[in-house]
Amino acid sequence: MASTEQKTVETSCAPTRQMLWRVRGLRFVLVVICFALIVGQLINLQLVQGEQLRQAAVAQQLSDITISPNRGQIYDCHMNLLAQTIEVCTVIMSPRNIKDEQTRVRIADEVSAVLEIDRDKLYQQTQDSHSQYKEIARRIDKEKGDAFIQWANENGLASVFYVITDYKRNYPMNTLLSSVMGFVNTEVGTSGRGAEGIEYYYNDVLSGTAGRLITALNAQGDELPNSLTYKSAVDAKNGNSLVLTIDQYIQQVTEKYLDEAVASCAAKNRGCAIVMDVDTCAILAMATSGDYDLNHPRTIADATAAERAALLAGDEQSEAVWAALKLQWRNKAVADYYEPGSVFKTFTASAALDENIASEKSIFDCNGYFSLPGANKMKCHVYPRSHGKQTLEEAISNSCNPAFMQLGLQIGADLFFKYYTGFGFTEKTGVDLPGESDVSASLYHNRAGLTDVSLATSAIGQTFKVTPLQIINAMCAVAGDGYLRQPYIVAEIRDADGSVVSETKSTVRRQVISEQTSERMAAILAKAVDGGGSKNAYVAGYRVAAKTGTGVNTDQQVEEEDKDVWASCAAFAPADHPQVAVLVMVDSPTIGQYDGTICAPVVKKIYEQILPYLGVEPEYTEAEISKLNTTAPNVEGKTVQQAEKSAQSKSLRVQVLGKGGTVLQQVPAAGSSIAKDGTLVLYTDSDSLEQTVAVPDLNGKSLAQVKKRAAELGLNLIVQGISTEQGKAQAAVQSIEAGSTVLKGTVITVEFVYQDTTG
Amino acid sequence: MKQAETAPARRPDEKPGTAGRKRGWHLFKAENGFDMVFFALTMLILVIGLVCLLSASHAYSFYKNDGDSYHYIKRQLIFALMGIAAMVAVSFVDYHILHRFAIPLMVVSWGMLVVVRMMPPIANVHRWIVLGPVRFQPSEVAKFALVLLFAHLISINHKRMKSFTRGYLPFVAVLGFTCALVVIEPHLSGTILLLGIGLVMMFVGGTRVLYLALSVLLGGGLASYVIFVMGYEIERVEVWLDPFAVYTSSAAGKDLAWQTVQSLYAIGSGGLLGQGLGNSRQKHLFLPEPQNDFIFSIVCEEMGFIGALLIILLFILLIWRGFSIGIKAPDKFGSMLAIGLTAQVGLQVLFNLAVITNALPNTGISLPFFSYGGTSLLMLLAQIGVILSISRQTHRRV
Numbered sequence A: 001m002a003s004t005e006q007k008t009v010e011t012s013c014a015p016t017r018q019m020l021w022r023v024r025g026l027r028f029v030l031v032v033i034c035f036a037l038i039v040g041q042l043i044n045l046q047l048v049q050g051e052q053l054r055q056a057a058v059a060q061q062l063s064d065i066t067i068s069p070n071r072g073q074i075y076d077c078h079m080n081l082l083a084q085t086i087e088v089c090t091v092i093m094s095p096r097n098i099k100d101e102q103t104r105v106r107i108a109d110e111v112s113a114v115l116e117i118d119r120d121k122l123y124q125q126t127q128d129s130h131s132q133y134k135e136i137a138r139r140i141d142k143e144k145g146d147a148f149i150q151w152a153n154e155n156g157l158a159s160v161f162y163v164i165t166d167y168k169r170n171y172p173m174n175t176l177l178s179s180v181m182g183f184v185n186t187e188v189g190t191s192g193r194g195a196e197g198i199e200y201y202y203n204d205v206l207s208g209t210a211g212r213l214i215t216a217l218n219a220q221g222d223e224l225p226n227s228l229t230y231k232s233a234v235d236a237k238n239g240n241s242l243v244l245t246i247d248q249y250i251q252q253v254t255e256k257y258l259d260e261a262v263a264s265c266a267a268k269n270r271g272c273a274i275v276m277d278v279d280t281c282a283i284l285a286m287a288t289s290g291d292y293d294l295n296h297p298r299t300i301a302d303a304t305a306a307e308r309a310a311l312l313a314g315d316e317q318s319e320a321v322w323a324a325l326k327l328q329w330r331n332k333a334v335a336d337y338y339e340p341g342s343v344f345k346t347f348t349a350s351a352a353l354d355e356n357i358a359s360e361k362s363i364f365d366c367n368g369y370f371s372l373p374g375a376n377k378m379k380c381h382v383y384p385r386s387h388g389k390q391t392l393e394e395a396i397s398n399s400c401n402p403a404f405m406q407l408g409l410q411i412g413a414d415l416f417f418k419y420y421t422g423f424g425f426t427e428k429t430g431v432d433l434p435g436e437s438d439v440s441a442s443l444y445h446n447r448a449g450l451t452d453v454s455l456a457t458s459a460i461g462q463t464f465k466v467t468p469l470q471i472i473n474a475m476c477a478v479a480g481d482g483y484l485r486q487p488y489i490v491a492e493i494r495d496a497d498g499s500v501v502s503e504t505k506s507t508v509r510r511q512v513i514s515e516q517t518s519e520r521m522a523a524i525l526a527k528a529v530d531g532g533g534s535k536n537a538y539v540a541g542y543r544v545a546a547k548t549g550t551g552v553n554t555d556q557q558v559e560e561e562d563k564d565v566w567a568s569c570a571a572f573a574p575a576d577h578p579q580v581a582v583l584v585m586v587d588s589p590t591i592g593q594y595d596g597t598i599c600a601p602v603v604k605k606i607y608e609q610i611l612p613y614l615g616v617e618p619e620y621t622e623a624e625i626s627k628l629n630t631t632a633p634n635v636e637g638k639t640v641q642q643a644e645k646s647a648q649s650k651s652l653r654v655q656v657l658g659k660g661g662t663v664l665q666q667v668p669a670a671g672s673s674i675a676k677d678g679t680l681v682l683y684t685d686s687d688s689l690e691q692t693v694a695v696p697d698l699n700g701k702s703l704a705q706v707k708k709r710a711a712e713l714g715l716n717l718i719v720q721g722i723s724t725e726q727g728k729a730q731a732a733v734q735s736i737e738a739g740s741t742v743l744k745g746t747v748i749t750v751e752f753v754y755q756d757t758t759g
Numbered sequence B: 001m002k003q004a005e006t007a008p009a010r011r012p013d014e015k016p017g018t019a020g021r022k023r024g025w026h027l028f029k030a031e032n033g034f035d036m037v038f039f040a041l042t043m044l045i046l047v048i049g050l051v052c053l054l055s056a057s058h059a060y061s062f063y064k065n066d067g068d069s070y071h072y073i074k075r076q077l078i079f080a081l082m083g084i085a086a087m088v089a090v091s092f093v094d095y096h097i098l099h100r101f102a103i104p105l106m107v108v109s110w111g112m113l114v115v116v117r118m119m120p121p122i123a124n125v126h127r128w129i130v131l132g133p134v135r136f137q138p139s140e141v142a143k144f145a146l147v148l149l150f151a152h153l154i155s156i157n158h159k160r161m162k163s164f165t166r167g168y169l170p171f172v173a174v175l176g177f178t179c180a181l182v183v184i185e186p187h188l189s190g191t192i193l194l195l196g197i198g199l200v201m202m203f204v205g206g207t208r209v210l211y212l213a214l215s216v217l218l219g220g221g222l223a224s225y226v227i228f229v230m231g232y233e234i235e236r237v238e239v240w241l242d243p244f245a246v247y248t249s250s251a252a253g254k255d256l257a258w259q260t261v262q263s264l265y266a267i268g269s270g271g272l273l274g275q276g277l278g279n280s281r282q283k284h285l286f287l288p289e290p291q292n293d294f295i296f297s298i299v300c301e302e303m304g305f306i307g308a309l310l311i312i313l314l315f316i317l318l319i320w321r322g323f324s325i326g327i328k329a330p331d332k333f334g335s336m337l338a339i340g341l342t343a344q345v346g347l348q349v350l351f352n353l354a355v356i357t358n359a360l361p362n363t364g365i366s367l368p369f370f371s372y373g374g375t376s377l378l379m380l381l382a383q384i385g386v387i388l389s390i391s392r393q394t395h396r397r398v
Helices: A002-013 A017-048 A050-061 A101-115 A119-126 A142-154 A197-201 A203-207 A248-264 A303-311 A314-329 A341-354 A392-398 A401-422 A452-459 A468-479 A515-529 A595-613 A622-627 A640-649 A703-713 B002-010 B036-064 B071-092 B095-118 B138-160 B169-183 B188-205 B209-229 B234-241 B243-249 B251-270 B295-328 B332-356 B374-392
Strands: A062-067 A081-093 A134-140 A161-170 A183-185 A193-195 A211-216 A231-234 A241-244 A271-277 A283-288 A363-366 A388-391 A483-486 A490-494 A500-503 A507-511 A545-552 A565-573 A580-587 A629-631 A653-657 A665-667 A673-675 A679-683 A692-694 A716-720 A729-734 A741-743 A747-754 B129-131 B134-136
Touching: A017 A050, A017 B188, A017 B251, A017 B295, A017 B332, A050 A062, A050 B251, A081 A101, A081 A119, A081 A142, A101 A119, A101 A134, A101 A142, A119 A134, A134 A142, A134 A161, A142 A161, A183 A197, A193 A197, A193 A203, A197 A203, A203 A241, A248 A271, A248 A283, A248 A580, A248 A595, A271 A468, A271 A595, A303 A314, A341 A392, A341 A401, A341 A452, A341 A468, A341 A515, A341 A545, A341 A565, A363 A392, A363 A401, A388 A392, A392 A401, A392 A515, A401 A452, A468 A483, A468 A515, A468 A565, A468 A580, A515 A545, A515 A565, A545 A595, A565 A595, A580 A595, A595 A747, A640 A653, A640 A679, A673 A716, A673 A747, A703 A716, A703 A729, A703 A747, B036 B071, B036 B295, B036 B374, B071 B374, B095 B129, B095 B138, B095 B169, B095 B332, B095 B374, B134 B138, B134 B374, B138 B169, B138 B188, B138 B332, B138 B374, B169 B188, B188 B209, B188 B332, B209 B234, B234 B243, B234 B251, B243 B251, B251 B295, B295 B332, B295 B374, B332 B374
Parallel strands: A653 A679, A716 A747
Antiparallel strands: A062 A211, A081 A134, A081 A161, A183 A193, A211 A231, A241 A490, A271 A283, A271 A580, A363 A388, A483 A507, A490 A500, A545 A565, A565 A580, A629 A673, A665 A679, A692 A741, A729 A747, B129 B134
């Protein structure tokens, strides 16, 4: 009984069948299904997405510091520094290491004051509490950065702030060569990337190879302890330096005179100038007016454009700013197309001589215009007058349009196009500068497009477009030995130690004309300067060969006389053994009508400065020698007799003022320039020193008038800018301002410009 | 000859009906010995867990405890040793005496849950009672108390389990009250665990499935309402749905999703074979609390998919075996006790793994045998001891 009862109790105590089935079912569900879910999730995370997640994890675990290489320097051909990279520092804040809100507020208040930055922005940055990297001050001076870090250390903020070495591109010459140099877009901690110009074109050479320092870090940015330390470093390789063909002095001279000319003729679309070595086609200077400060490339240099942009707002303003910046960065000499006008007659004549179609003495008849069937009368620039019968030489001097149209037709379309392509006008020059675009076929007449009319107009340099660089490049072929070469601006690449890595050799593209033809052309063009249409390019003592030109902007849909023009002058010197070619182009001048009065004087001024600088010996003609200046002897304190004697030895005339026996003062002063036929004025007493004259306004006066006035007033005159006394030269610039009071005998230098030159 | 004699001793299941009745210290014998497989699995998992804790915590410990890399593992080791001792000791105690403690322990744990609300908060929550060097969570006690009380009630009430008033209401009342006390700590994960354990025990104990299903539907609906309509903890759900989107959205989002994303980074970094034991990089302060709830992320990073899979398999075997002990238990009380305690371990493992793999939203559930926490480990091992004690009697069933 008892045992039965016990049995019953035990049986009833045992888990029921239902319990057992339920627990088996539950076990199955829990274990199999649920864990299958987890394993499935692990498969997805570890095997499917594993690599992706691992990379994301590695990205946060490793600090990959780029070790910035130093960007190479840029020098001119005499190793004058034009561009360099200097070290500055950028201050970084690690908000993660800021302890509490109180410290955040303190940082915002104090640090913004110390670094002179915006407090609210800084406070905002402190809020990103996971970040270890917030730039709070960019590119500040190294001393300022060091001082700040010291301040941070002293104020218990050492773990929050650090500075990283940063770089800044510096151009010691500021605006010099700006349109050619380009600039560098800098990113923090790197020495940047070239934008525009040489900096852009040679970016890979200049920038070097970045190094890397990869370190495994914990989440606080500290290195891991011993066993897990991971460091891998690749050294940075500093960038190479460039030595340009540019000559700083020539560049300065070129920029100065170009800017003056562009300002004085109020050109609407800037101007440019190129100076090129004839033998190699190395670019000695290249300038676009309106230089900007390379150290602040994003500041609009043109005051009127800046003002205009400042008046706008929003998108319009940013568009205007951007347009102004794009314009100031644009290298006109390489990137802009223009109609060369009569300058191109040089190449038409070269083709004719080279093909023996005409010679210097071939006769052309001009009756004021040229007409072809189915076309309007094409007038000569002297129309309704005419040049009459003239030789080819004279036709160049006269820049006679009908003569060259006839010549163009004589050459014929086939040969004309052969020389047109031969001189490189249908292709890029290949210069090592950015901005050269492929020459679009719409810019010129191809062989098929050369009808009689377009051939005639092309022969005088109209109805097609070229770049300034193409013209001077072709001019060098004419001036040199007839070979077209590739222009270049980088002479040498040197490594960080200064050893030469590579040197640019002048590259011949092809022979275009024979050497004889080029010699004959030089002689013809020299005559154009010596009293011809390019006479404003005359430089005393040097034979300059030059051709001026005016191209009319036929793209403009306005009356013929309202159309803007491109005034230009291409030249080389000395004509006997050409060394340096110069091209000056001014786009849309608004004051002064002729190319010859705008660009030729710039060419002349540039040559005056650079030919002696380049060591080209002057060879004066007899007429020039007679006009050469001499220096005044020192006669102060001597007796009048002695003074007269020493003046006579220099063949100077003498005028004695006052009653004294000794010279109290002489005008002009000892050692200063005086014309060879000038008069030395000797003041012998104090009364005589009061004999002053008022300087007259000589502007626009002819040479004879100026000479007369000077003689009347007793002023010494030095004449500049004219080779002969023929022609309608007018005084343009006088060295002493009109109305000034000066002593008798004072030297006044007057520059003359021919007003009768032609396009 | 000798081999033939010892053979039955190594194969206890061979003749269950004729098992001997010797008493005493026969730890490794079939008769009166506990379940060797369960014990061995426990010890194996514990050892692996300790090794993983050493690896996962040493970097964190180094940074947080002034260069002492072994701060956590030292304490954990001490508690593990104490826990093993407790486990073995408890396994010798006849589990039937626990009947007597069922109701008092529940009341005590409720008391502690009330007390803990009055303790100063740690990390903004009232979860721990601190007594000198000892710090423990009353909710851990409550879990055991719940299992014990439910096992007790089911064993004495088993005939009326189908009844609504006897087999459903009292359980729901106890469960509801306990959960209410835990949820106000606030301690969401503890609440979820309690609910899970309660449900499992009621289901196995014989409560009508209809009631349970309706309860689950009602609870789920309520939870959905609270989350999606009232917006409570909605951020947690957003992180769960797309942690990387929240992570990259803002600084605040980065904070919210930080732990989940770092966990996924760690798991993903492991790949098939892992970075090798000790080579986790994510434990270097990237993954918060790598020694605690998220320890298995580091395990995945160091041991890879293969290692993680092996550990999961060990857990599955342990849980399977725990349920088997429940199934073979001589009486309903033992059965329910073993099932409840096993379910507690199983659900905790499951929830933890689901959280670290972002299969479930991030709640703070630790991984048994792995996560740092001395008292918790001690209690866990003691509870394993209870299961072992039950396993000693599995062959006594008549």
